[in-house]
Amino acid sequence: xxxxxxxxxxxxxxxxxxxxxxxxxxxxxxxxxxxxxxxxxxxxxxxxxxxxxxxxxxxxxxxxxxxxxxxxxxxxxxxxxxxxxxxxxxxxxxxxxxxxxxxxxxxxxxxxxx
Amino acid sequence: xxxxxxxxxxxxxxxxxxxxxxxxxxxxxxxxxxxxxxxxxxxxxxxxxxxxxxxxxxxxxxxxxxxxxxxxxxxxxxxxxxxxxxxxxxxxxxxxxxxxxxxxxxxxxxxxxxx
Numbered sequence: 001x002x003x004x005x006x007x008x009x010x011x012x013x014x015x016x017x018x019x020x021x022x023x024x025x026x027x028x029x030x031x032x033x034x035x036x037x038x039x040x041x042x043x044x045x046x047x048x049x050x051x052x053x054x055x056x057x058x059x060x061x062x063x064x065x066x067x068x069x070x071x072x073x074x075x076x077x078x079x080x081x082x083x084x085x086x087x088x089x090x091x092x093x094x095x096x097x098x099x100x101x102x103x104x105x106x107x108x109x110x111x112x113x114x
Numbered sequence: 115x116x117x118x119x120x121x122x123x124x125x126x127x128x129x130x131x132x133x134x135x136x137x138x139x140x141x142x143x144x145x146x147x148x149x150x151x152x153x154x155x156x157x158x159x160x161x162x163x164x165x166x167x168x169x170x171x172x173x174x175x176x177x178x179x180x181x182x183x184x185x186x187x188x189x190x191x192x193x194x195x196x197x198x199x200x201x202x203x204x205x206x207x208x209x210x211x212x213x214x215x216x217x218x219x220x221x222x223x224x225x226x227x228x229x
Contacts, residue, residue, distance in 0.1 A: 035220075044220075045217045101172075102157075105156050107156050
């Protein structure tokens with residue numbers, strides 16, 4: 001069954017603005033990961049947050065995780081046109097840990113207008 | 115991640131033909147995963163393999179699809195007697211053998227078009 005659900009489905013902003021994408025999931029997880037996919041390309045790993053972490057930063061990216069609400073958010077600050085892509089959250093519910101059998105949401109399509 | 119190599123990048127097959135998709139994992143990685151992505155959708159898990167073993171094939175269609183990861187050589191996803199509904203992007207990912215919270219590295223995908 002679908003695990004991660006991103007929201008919104010599409011987001012259009014101006015360069016320099018911040019972009020916030022949300023992800024909700026259904027079952028207990030070991031970790032949650034965010035990936036970026038440029039049109040017609042493969043996935044690029046952005047950040048992994050463990051179930052015992054609440055917030056993580058990487059450059060202009062900030063990820064939060066609320067396990068009580070089963071939700072995560074990805075914030076991209078000071079967006080650039082090059083950030084235009086689809087963003088997916090993926091959960092790993094494997095009881096063996098690691099990234100086996102990631103379950104992806106449908107993604108948020110972000111457009112950053114110059 | 116450029117370390118996972120998939121080929122071909124694009125594959126066109128007529129209905130009824132066979133499609134063979136290849137994936138070479140990052141050097142040293144012993145875990146391989148295959149995912150399928152339909153247009154405007156997220157990735158759906160198909161199968162998880164380790165060298166010479168299928169660990170989890172719960173996402174594989176029961177018929178026409180098979181996967182292998184031999185001791186030597188790339189992992190192969192094989193689709194027999196392709197139908198139009200098999201048209202999708204197929205992604206391979208690999209991860210190292212150590213357990214723990216590790217990311218999976220994805221290839222660029224093979225885009226299969228069935229005509």
